[in-house]
Amino acid sequence: MAYAAGVDVGSTQTKAVIIDESKRILARSLVDTGANVTRAAEHAFQEALQGGDLREEEVEYVVGTGYGRYKVTFGNTQVTEISCHGRGAVHLFPGTHTVLDMGGQDTKAIRVAPTGEIVDFCMNDKCAAGTGRFLGAAASALELSLGELGPTALRGERPVKISTTCTVFAESEVLSWLGKGKKIEDILLGVHQSIAQRSVGLLRRVGIDPEVTFTGGVARNQAMIAALNERLGLTVNVSDQSHYIGAIGAALFALDHIVASRAPARAVEEAS
Structure with missing residues:
Protein backbone atom coordinates (compact mmCIF):
# COMPACT_ATOMS: atom_id res chain seq x y z
CA MET A 1 0.00 0.00 0.00
CA ALA A 2 1.33 3.42 -1.00
CA TYR A 3 0.83 6.49 1.14
CA ALA A 4 1.13 10.12 0.06
CA ALA A 5 1.04 13.33 2.07
CA GLY A 6 0.30 16.99 1.57
CA VAL A 7 1.44 19.73 3.95
CA ASP A 8 -0.24 23.13 3.59
CA VAL A 9 1.71 25.81 5.44
CA GLY A 10 -0.58 28.80 5.83
CA SER A 11 0.13 32.16 7.41
CA THR A 12 -1.92 31.27 10.47
CA GLN A 13 -2.22 27.49 10.58
CA THR A 14 -0.48 24.50 9.03
CA LYS A 15 -2.37 21.43 7.87
CA ALA A 16 -1.16 17.94 6.94
CA VAL A 17 -3.12 15.16 5.25
CA ILE A 18 -2.12 11.57 4.47
CA ILE A 19 -3.97 9.50 1.87
CA ASP A 20 -3.67 5.95 0.55
CA GLU A 21 -3.69 4.62 -3.03
CA SER A 22 -7.49 4.79 -3.17
CA LYS A 23 -7.33 8.51 -2.24
CA ARG A 24 -8.89 7.80 1.12
CA ILE A 25 -7.89 10.22 3.86
CA LEU A 26 -6.15 8.23 6.58
CA ALA A 27 -5.14 11.08 8.86
CA ARG A 28 -5.06 14.84 9.11
CA SER A 29 -3.63 17.38 11.52
CA LEU A 30 -3.83 21.08 12.24
CA VAL A 31 -1.30 23.18 14.15
CA ASP A 32 -0.64 26.90 14.56
CA THR A 33 2.09 28.07 12.19
CA GLY A 34 3.70 30.50 14.60
CA ALA A 35 7.09 32.11 14.02
CA ASN A 36 9.00 28.91 13.17
CA VAL A 37 7.45 27.81 9.89
CA THR A 38 9.79 24.86 9.37
CA ARG A 39 8.97 23.49 12.80
CA ALA A 40 5.22 23.93 12.19
CA ALA A 41 5.43 21.90 8.96
CA GLU A 42 7.33 19.10 10.69
CA HIS A 43 4.97 19.16 13.67
CA ALA A 44 1.87 18.91 11.48
CA PHE A 45 3.35 16.02 9.50
CA GLN A 46 4.36 14.11 12.62
CA GLU A 47 0.90 14.65 14.13
CA ALA A 48 -0.69 13.21 10.98
CA LEU A 49 1.66 10.22 11.03
CA GLN A 50 0.71 9.54 14.61
CA GLY A 51 -2.98 9.88 13.81
CA GLY A 52 -2.68 7.37 10.98
CA ASP A 53 -0.44 5.02 12.99
CA LEU A 54 2.20 5.29 10.27
CA ARG A 55 5.98 5.58 10.16
CA GLU A 56 7.61 8.38 8.20
CA GLU A 57 9.32 5.93 5.84
CA GLU A 58 5.92 4.50 4.85
CA VAL A 59 4.95 7.79 3.19
CA GLU A 60 6.49 7.60 -0.26
CA TYR A 61 5.97 11.17 -1.42
CA VAL A 62 5.27 14.52 0.26
CA VAL A 63 4.14 17.73 -1.45
CA GLY A 64 4.36 21.09 0.28
CA THR A 65 1.96 23.93 -0.49
CA GLY A 66 0.86 27.25 0.95
CA TYR A 67 2.82 30.42 1.49
CA GLY A 68 5.44 28.48 3.46
CA ARG A 69 5.68 25.52 1.08
CA TYR A 70 9.45 25.89 0.66
CA LYS A 71 9.83 25.41 4.41
CA VAL A 72 8.56 21.82 4.10
CA THR A 73 12.17 20.68 4.12
CA PHE A 74 11.29 16.97 4.31
CA GLY A 75 9.03 17.21 1.26
CA ASN A 76 9.82 16.00 -2.24
CA THR A 77 8.44 18.97 -4.17
CA GLN A 78 6.14 21.98 -3.95
CA VAL A 79 2.89 22.92 -5.69
CA THR A 80 1.16 26.30 -5.49
CA GLU A 81 -1.80 26.63 -3.15
CA ILE A 82 -4.02 27.74 -6.05
CA SER A 83 -3.46 24.44 -7.86
CA CYS A 84 -3.89 22.46 -4.65
CA HIS A 85 -7.14 24.16 -3.66
CA GLY A 86 -8.54 23.60 -7.14
CA ARG A 87 -7.58 19.92 -7.13
CA GLY A 88 -8.77 19.33 -3.57
CA ALA A 89 -12.08 21.12 -4.11
CA VAL A 90 -12.98 19.02 -7.15
CA HIS A 91 -11.96 15.86 -5.29
CA LEU A 92 -14.33 16.59 -2.40
CA PHE A 93 -17.06 18.17 -4.51
CA PRO A 94 -16.86 16.83 -8.10
CA GLY A 95 -19.37 19.42 -9.35
CA THR A 96 -17.08 22.30 -8.42
CA SER A 239 -17.65 20.42 4.81
CA ASP A 240 -15.58 19.60 7.86
CA GLN A 241 -12.71 19.01 5.40
CA SER A 242 -12.88 22.52 3.89
CA HIS A 243 -10.00 23.81 6.01
CA TYR A 244 -7.84 20.92 4.76
CA ILE A 245 -8.62 21.17 1.04
CA GLY A 246 -5.22 22.67 0.18
CA ALA A 247 -3.43 19.83 1.97
CA ILE A 248 -5.76 17.29 0.34
CA GLY A 249 -4.91 18.68 -3.09
CA ALA A 250 -1.21 18.52 -2.26
CA ALA A 251 -1.58 14.89 -1.17
CA LEU A 252 -3.34 14.07 -4.45
CA PHE A 253 -0.46 15.61 -6.41
CA ALA A 254 1.92 13.52 -4.29
CA LEU A 255 -0.04 10.39 -5.18
CA ASP A 256 0.25 11.33 -8.87
CA HIS A 257 4.05 11.21 -8.51
CA ILE A 258 3.88 7.77 -6.92
CA VAL A 259 1.64 6.41 -9.68
CA ALA A 260 3.81 7.95 -12.40
CA SER A 261 6.99 6.48 -10.93
CA ARG A 262 5.48 3.00 -11.06
CA ALA A 263 4.25 3.28 -14.65
CA PRO A 264 7.58 2.32 -16.32
CA ALA A 265 7.93 -0.74 -14.09
CA ARG A 266 4.40 -1.87 -14.93
CA ALA A 267 5.06 -1.36 -18.63
CA VAL A 268 8.12 -3.63 -18.41
CA GLU A 269 6.13 -6.28 -16.54
CA GLU A 270 3.35 -6.21 -19.12
CA ALA A 271 5.85 -6.41 -21.99
CA SER A 272 7.56 -9.44 -20.48
Missing part, protein backbone atom coordinates in the same frame (compact mmCIF):
# COMPACT_ATOMS: atom_id res chain seq x y z
CA HIS A 97 -16.43 24.94 -11.07
CA THR A 98 -15.54 27.89 -8.84
CA VAL A 99 -13.49 27.98 -5.64
CA LEU A 100 -13.28 30.72 -3.01
CA ASP A 101 -10.28 30.23 -0.74
CA MET A 102 -10.34 32.56 2.25
CA GLY A 103 -7.36 32.33 4.55
CA GLY A 104 -5.65 34.50 7.11
CA GLN A 105 -3.43 36.37 4.66
CA ASP A 106 -5.36 36.56 1.40
CA THR A 107 -8.46 35.52 -0.50
CA LYS A 108 -8.39 33.78 -3.88
CA ALA A 109 -11.11 33.26 -6.47
CA ILE A 110 -10.38 30.26 -8.68
CA ARG A 111 -12.20 28.85 -11.69
CA VAL A 112 -11.46 25.18 -12.36
CA ALA A 113 -12.01 22.59 -15.06
CA PRO A 114 -13.84 19.33 -14.20
CA THR A 115 -10.41 17.73 -13.69
CA GLY A 116 -9.44 20.33 -11.09
CA GLU A 117 -7.02 22.11 -13.41
CA ILE A 118 -6.91 25.89 -13.05
CA VAL A 119 -8.75 27.86 -15.74
CA ASP A 120 -8.43 31.31 -14.17
CA PHE A 121 -7.80 32.92 -10.80
CA CYS A 122 -7.38 36.24 -9.06
CA MET A 123 -6.45 37.39 -5.57
CA ASN A 124 -7.41 40.29 -3.36
CA ASP A 125 -5.07 43.25 -3.32
CA LYS A 126 -2.36 43.67 -0.70
CA CYS A 127 -4.85 45.05 1.80
CA ALA A 128 -6.42 42.24 3.85
CA ALA A 129 -9.96 43.65 4.04
CA GLY A 130 -11.46 40.46 2.63
CA THR A 131 -9.52 37.92 4.69
CA GLY A 132 -9.34 36.20 8.03
CA ARG A 133 -6.98 38.92 9.23
CA PHE A 134 -9.82 41.43 8.93
CA LEU A 135 -11.95 39.19 11.16
CA GLY A 136 -9.04 38.97 13.56
CA ALA A 137 -8.89 42.76 13.79
CA ALA A 138 -12.61 42.89 14.57
CA ALA A 139 -12.22 40.18 17.21
CA SER A 140 -9.37 42.09 18.82
CA ALA A 141 -11.39 45.31 18.94
CA LEU A 142 -14.35 43.56 20.56
CA GLU A 143 -12.23 41.35 22.82
CA LEU A 144 -13.70 38.16 21.38
CA SER A 145 -12.08 34.94 20.20
CA LEU A 146 -12.20 34.05 16.51
CA GLY A 147 -14.51 31.17 17.36
CA GLU A 148 -17.04 33.57 18.87
CA LEU A 149 -17.31 35.80 15.80
CA GLY A 150 -19.59 33.63 13.66
CA PRO A 151 -22.15 32.68 16.33
CA THR A 152 -22.29 36.28 17.56
CA ALA A 153 -22.78 37.68 14.04
CA LEU A 154 -25.61 35.24 13.37
CA ARG A 155 -27.56 36.86 16.19
CA GLY A 156 -27.37 40.25 14.46
CA GLU A 157 -30.50 41.78 12.96
CA ARG A 158 -29.47 45.24 11.73
CA PRO A 159 -26.00 45.08 10.21
CA VAL A 160 -23.95 48.27 10.28
CA LYS A 161 -22.16 49.39 7.13
CA ILE A 162 -18.43 48.74 7.25
CA SER A 163 -16.76 51.15 4.85
CA THR A 164 -13.06 50.64 5.52
CA THR A 165 -11.11 48.59 3.02
CA CYS A 166 -8.02 48.35 5.19
CA THR A 167 -7.41 46.04 8.12
CA VAL A 168 -5.30 48.73 9.79
CA PHE A 169 -8.43 50.84 10.26
CA ALA A 170 -10.82 47.96 10.98
CA GLU A 171 -10.46 48.17 14.75
CA SER A 172 -11.09 51.92 14.69
CA GLU A 173 -14.29 51.57 12.68
CA VAL A 174 -15.57 48.72 14.83
CA LEU A 175 -14.89 50.71 17.99
CA SER A 176 -16.53 53.75 16.42
CA TRP A 177 -19.76 51.82 15.86
CA LEU A 178 -19.55 50.46 19.38
CA GLY A 179 -19.20 54.01 20.68
CA LYS A 180 -22.35 54.97 18.78
CA GLY A 181 -24.28 52.37 20.76
CA LYS A 182 -24.54 49.70 18.10
CA LYS A 183 -24.87 46.10 19.27
CA ILE A 184 -21.83 43.86 18.92
CA GLU A 185 -24.00 41.37 17.02
CA ASP A 186 -24.96 43.99 14.42
CA ILE A 187 -21.39 45.23 14.07
CA LEU A 188 -20.10 41.72 13.43
CA LEU A 189 -22.91 40.96 11.01
CA GLY A 190 -21.84 44.07 9.10
CA VAL A 191 -18.22 42.92 9.14
CA HIS A 192 -19.14 39.52 7.70
CA GLN A 193 -21.38 41.03 5.04
CA SER A 194 -18.63 43.46 4.05
CA ILE A 195 -16.12 40.65 3.58
CA ALA A 196 -18.68 38.56 1.69
CA GLN A 197 -19.42 41.46 -0.64
CA ARG A 198 -15.74 41.93 -1.47
CA SER A 199 -15.30 38.19 -1.96
CA VAL A 200 -18.21 37.99 -4.39
CA GLY A 201 -16.65 40.87 -6.33
CA LEU A 202 -13.47 38.82 -6.55
CA LEU A 203 -15.41 35.78 -7.77
CA ARG A 204 -17.09 37.82 -10.49
CA ARG A 205 -13.68 38.62 -11.93
CA VAL A 206 -13.12 34.93 -12.76
CA GLY A 207 -16.80 34.14 -13.40
CA ILE A 208 -19.22 32.60 -10.92
CA ASP A 209 -20.06 29.18 -12.31
CA PRO A 210 -21.86 26.84 -9.87
CA GLU A 211 -21.01 24.78 -7.98
CA VAL A 212 -19.02 27.14 -5.74
CA THR A 213 -16.79 25.52 -3.11
CA PHE A 214 -15.61 27.50 -0.08
CA THR A 215 -12.17 26.56 1.26
CA GLY A 216 -9.67 27.83 3.81
CA GLY A 217 -9.81 28.52 7.52
CA VAL A 218 -12.68 31.02 7.28
CA ALA A 219 -14.86 28.27 5.76
CA ARG A 220 -15.44 27.12 9.35
CA ASN A 221 -17.26 30.39 10.11
CA GLN A 222 -21.03 29.83 9.82
CA ALA A 223 -21.81 33.54 9.57
CA MET A 224 -19.45 33.89 6.61
CA ILE A 225 -21.06 30.89 4.92
CA ALA A 226 -24.50 32.45 5.43
CA ALA A 227 -23.33 35.85 4.13
CA LEU A 228 -21.82 34.28 1.01
CA ASN A 229 -24.94 32.21 0.34
CA GLU A 230 -27.07 35.34 0.58
CA ARG A 231 -24.82 37.39 -1.71
CA LEU A 232 -24.41 34.62 -4.27
CA GLY A 233 -28.00 33.42 -4.23
CA LEU A 234 -26.87 29.82 -3.89
CA THR A 235 -25.48 27.41 -1.32
CA VAL A 236 -21.71 27.12 -1.30
CA ASN A 237 -20.13 23.71 -0.85
CA VAL A 238 -18.53 23.35 2.55
